[in-house]
Amino acid sequence: MSVKREKAGFEPLYIDNVYVAYGKADVLSDVSMEILPGRITCLLGGNGAGKSTLIRAILGLTPPRQGSIAFDGVDITHEAPHRIVARGIACIPEGRRIFPKMSVYENLLMGAYQEKSRARIRATLEKVYALFPRLEERSRQLAGTMSGGEQAMVSIGRGLMRAPKLLVIDEPSLGLSPALVNENFRIIRKICEEGTAVFLVEQNVRQTLAIAHYGYVLSQGRVVAGGTAEDLKKAEQVQKAYFG
Amino acid sequence: MDLILQFCMNGLMLGMMYALVAVGFTLFFGVLDVIVFSHGDTVMIGSFAGLAMYWWLGSYYPELAVFWMTLWVLLAAVAVVALLGMLTADAMIVPLRKGPPLNTLLATMMLGTVLRESIRLFFPDGSNPQTFPGLLPDWSWQSGNLNLRFDNIVLFCSGACIIALVHLVINRTRLGMAIRAVAQDEEAAQLMGVNFRFIVLATFALGSSVAAFAGVMNGMYYNEINFGVGLLLGAIGFSSAVIGGLGNVYGAILGGFIFAFLQTIGVVVMPFASAYKDVFAFGAVILLMAWRPTGLIAEPASKRV
Ligand SMILES: Nc1ncnc2c1ncn2[C@@H]1O[C@H](COP(=O)(O)OP(=O)(O)O)[C@@H](O)[C@H]1O
Ligand SMILES: [Mg+2]
Numbered sequence: 001m002s003v004k005r006e007k008a009g010f011e012p013l014y015i016d017n018v019y020v021a022y023g024k025a026d027v028l029s030d031v032s033m034e035i036l037p038g039r040i041t042c043l044l045g046g047n048g049a050g051k052s053t054l055i056r057a058i059l060g061l062t063p064p065r066q067g068s069i070a071f072d073g074v075d076i077t078h079e080a081p082h083r084i085v086a087r088g089i090a091c092i093p094e095g096r097r098i099f100p101k102m103s104v105y106e107n108l109l110m111g112a113y114q115e116k117s118r119a120r121i122r123a124t125l126e127k128v129y130a131l132f133p134r135l136e137e138r139s140r141q142l143a144g145t146m147s148g149g150e151q152a153m154v155s156i157g158r159g160l161m162r163a164p165k166l167l168v169i170d171e172p173s174l175g176l177s178p179a180l181v182n183e184n185f186r187i188i189r190k191i192c193e194e195g196t197a198v199f200l201v202e203q204n205v206r207q208t209l210a211i212a213h214y215g216y217v218l219s220q221g222r223v224v225a226g227g228t229a230e231d232l233k234k235a236e237q238v239q240k241a242y243f244g
Numbered sequence: 245m246d247l248i249l250q251f252c253m254n255g256l257m258l259g260m261m262y263a264l265v266a267v268g269f270t271l272f273f274g275v276l277d278v279i280v281f282s283h284g285d286t287v288m289i290g291s292f293a294g295l296a297m298y299w300w301l302g303s304y305y306p307e308l309a310v311f312w313m314t315l316w317v318l319l320a321a322v323a324v325v326a327l328l329g330m331l332t333a334d335a336m337i338v339p340l341r342k343g344p345p346l347n348t349l350l351a352t353m354m355l356g357t358v359l360r361e362s363i364r365l366f367f368p369d370g371s372n373p374q375t376f377p378g379l380l381p382d383w384s385w386q387s388g389n390l391n392l393r394f395d396n397i398v399l400f401c402s403g404a405c406i407i408a409l410v411h412l413v414i415n416r417t418r419l420g421m422a423i424r425a426v427a428q429d430e431e432a433a434q435l436m437g438v439n440f441r442f443i444v445l446a447t448f449a450l451g452s453s454v455a456a457f458a459g460v461m462n463g464m465y466y467n468e469i470n471f472g473v474g475l476l477l478g479a480i481g482f483s484s485a486v487i488g489g490l491g492n493v494y495g496a497i498l499g500g501f502i503f504a505f506l507q508t509i510g511v512v513v514m515p516f517a518s519a520y521k522d523v524f525a526f527g528a529v530i531l532l533m534a535w536r537p538t539g540l541i542a543e544p545a546s547k548r549v
Contacts, residue, residue, distance in 0.1 A: 061431055085437035097432035099425050110425050113418075114437040158436070 010072040010088065010165045012036050013058070013199070018067035020050075020057045027053045028221045031067070035166065040188065040198040042208045042229070045218035051201045052094050054218070055170050058199075059091050060084045072165070086114055090164035094171050094201075096155040100144025104135050107143045107154050111161030121161070128157040131187065149180050156187065166197045173204055185211055209233050246389035255508035256501070257396055257465060260403035263500030264458035265481030266488065267410060268329075268451030270496040273485070274427035275447045278337055278348045282356035284478015286325055286332075286452055290459030291376065291469040292363055293324035298377050314379045321456040329452025330445045338444060356474065363471040373470040376463030399461050406457055407497060413450065414493060423447050427491065455481075476522070483529050489539025498540065503529070 013035040020028040028050045035041045045051050056062040058069055060081040068077045076084050085091075090111070099107050108128060112121045129136040132153040138146065143154050152172065159167055169188065173181040181204065189211045192198050202208040209215060215232045217225040225235050265287055272280045297320035301308055308316075332355065340348045364370045380395035414420040425433035426443050434440050462477065463469045484503045488495025503525055510524030532540075 059435060061434065080439070080441075081434040082437045082439040085435065091435045093432060093435055097429055097435070099428045099432065101428055102421075102424065106421060110421065110433070110436045110438075113422065113425075162437070 010037050010197075011070075013072075013089075013166060013197075014068075014070045015054070015058070016068045016070070018054075018057060018064045018069065020053050020062055020064050022053075022062070026221060028057070028064075031218070031221070031223055033216050033223065033226070035197060035199050036214065037165070037197045038192070038195060039213040040192045040200055040211055042200045042202060042212035042215040043218060044202065044205055044208065044215060044232075046203070049218040050221040051218055052170055053221075055091065055093075055168055055199075055201065058084075058168060059089065082114075085162075088162075088165035090159045090162050090167050092155050092159035092167065092169045092172060094174070096151050098143045098151050098154045098158070100142065102143055103140050104143050104146070104154055105139040107158050108135070108161050111158035113162075115162060120163075124161050124163055128160055131160075131190075132157055148175055149177065152176060152180065152184070156184075160191065164196060166199060167191060168199045168201075170201045171203065172200075173202065173207075181207070246387065249390050251508050251512060253390075253392065253396070255504045257400055257504075258507065259501035259504030260400055260407075261458050261461050261465070261477075261500075262480050262484050262503050263407065263497040264403060264454050264461070265477055266484035266496035266500045267407070267493060268455045269482050269485035270488070270490055270493055271423070271447050271451040272333075274491045274493075275423060275430075275444055276333070276337060276341070278341075278345065279352070279482065280332065280337065281349060281352040281478065281482070282332065282359060283352075283451075283455060284476075284481060285356040285359040285474035286328055287455045287459040287462070287477050287481075288363065288469070288471065288474030289328060289359055290321040290325040290456035291463045291473065292367055292370075292374075292471075293456075294318065294321040294460045294463060295374060295376055295469065296320065296367075298379075310379060310381065317377075317379065318457065318460055321460050322453045325452045325456035325459070326449040329448035329455075333444050333448040334441070338441070356478065360471050360474065367471070370471055373468050376467050376469050378467060379464055395464060399464060403457070403461065406454060410450070410454060410493065419443075419446055423450075479526075483526065487529060487532055487540060492539070495539055502540075 015031060015033040018028060018031045019026055031054060043051050043054070053062060057064050060076070060079055063078050068075055070076065071084070071087055071089060074087065076087065099110060102110070108125060109121070112124060115121050134150060135153055135157055138150065143151060146154065156172065159169070172184050172188070176184065185207050188198055188200060200208060200212060209229045209232055212229045214227065215229050216223050217232065225232060227235070265284065268283050269279065272278060272283070294317040297317050298313070301313055301316055336351055336355065337348055340351055378395060380398055383394035385392040414423060422433065422438045422443050423446070425436065425438060426440065430440065458477070462473060480503055481500070484499035485496045486499070487502055488497070488499030506525035506528045507521045510521035514520060514524065
């Protein structure tokens, strides 16, 4: 797999001894990870393990109560989400979270909200349309009236509109048909090959480990395994986390 | 015939005023999911800020042309009210979002009382009704029973321009897109890089400025204001927003005109008791609600994440 290092150039995202809680009970305890530029790092774990919570912490929606998160050499632990996004992290959130009463086109524009150059917006828009021709056909349609699969395309397309350094994706294949899931993984791989680092949260272990370079396994809010994708394929914690 | 036209004219004037107030209620509900009950009193503050500016200009620049005078009065109202709206949002409503929504309702109601009482106690002779200047020339056309006032026409057209402007801001600008995004999914909007606090402040500045215009319009229309005008205007603006379906800007505008229409009907069918026009209109609103609980322009509740 060829990796264009020059575009990917950022210092890794460091998650360091992070504790996150909603109210009183800790959801994440002592989580440490490293997400490398130009690579796909995956995060595996069952329902309720705390994967989405970690993503919320990275993007500043639920700041950690302890520990720190640093991106590109800067401490972003307590920054507001829009500042974190401005540093080059984009997110395709769990459950799509498209803007239902906006057109497909406006949804994509929202993805490029912080981009000032119209020319660059038009260029990325072309790219996204090339990736999902369906979105171009339906650009005037209200996103809320599209089918589940189409909404997934809107959500992914929206996440690509800013040409981020790091793209965080939370369970993109949830609720998609097997054909669309395969298509999804193909696209994620392509995104990475074009130089964007990807942090992929998935429950689909086999396919995820097939495209990821590195991975971590989260169970009950703790990291129980981590390493290269090859290592994880063999690790028994992965089996345990999923099958018992 | 003339009489009906006259009623229509008056109804349209009132409708415009109510629509301008209702837009604020609906915008605030859109971005923060709260009813800001002090909004009506914010309108009243706008009237008094305009009046204070008029007095000040009158004593220092009595020669000022009518156009500039009106403009300054409007500017004063808008500036004071926009600031007040932003302060309310930033210091009170956003911090209170951590608690139960009822607390916010209570707090904004209390704020309304504080604003009313402050004007009553601290504005010069604030406990008595104040004469509000007509400002514009009092030209009018009379034909039979129909009396068309120049200033009313100007006010109505300006109101229409403001509504058009709000429409443009909401639908054609980047700011408007962000306001809509926050209204539809606050967290998703933040993930796209929207500065939530800025958008909240901008929305409150926008909604409050529009209401400030309604406040000045109210003063110029009745030529009198008092510290309590916000109470009824607030109730009417809120009802209008609810009739139209809270969160929907066009619904709020429609609702404002419907409310004024109902009041006018009340006057027409019960000319012997025109003082009861509000009773009639609010009663009709209750019936409307029973018939269409989600507002006339209904949105499925599930769409509001
Ligand atoms: N907003 C919230 N308030 C309280 N608890 C929450 C909230 N969101 C998630 N949780 C809890 O945190 C735990 C982890 O949730 P989540 O991060 O969504 O897991 P995952 O994405 O791995 O399925 C769960 O036990 C869940 O019940
Ligand atoms: Mg999740």
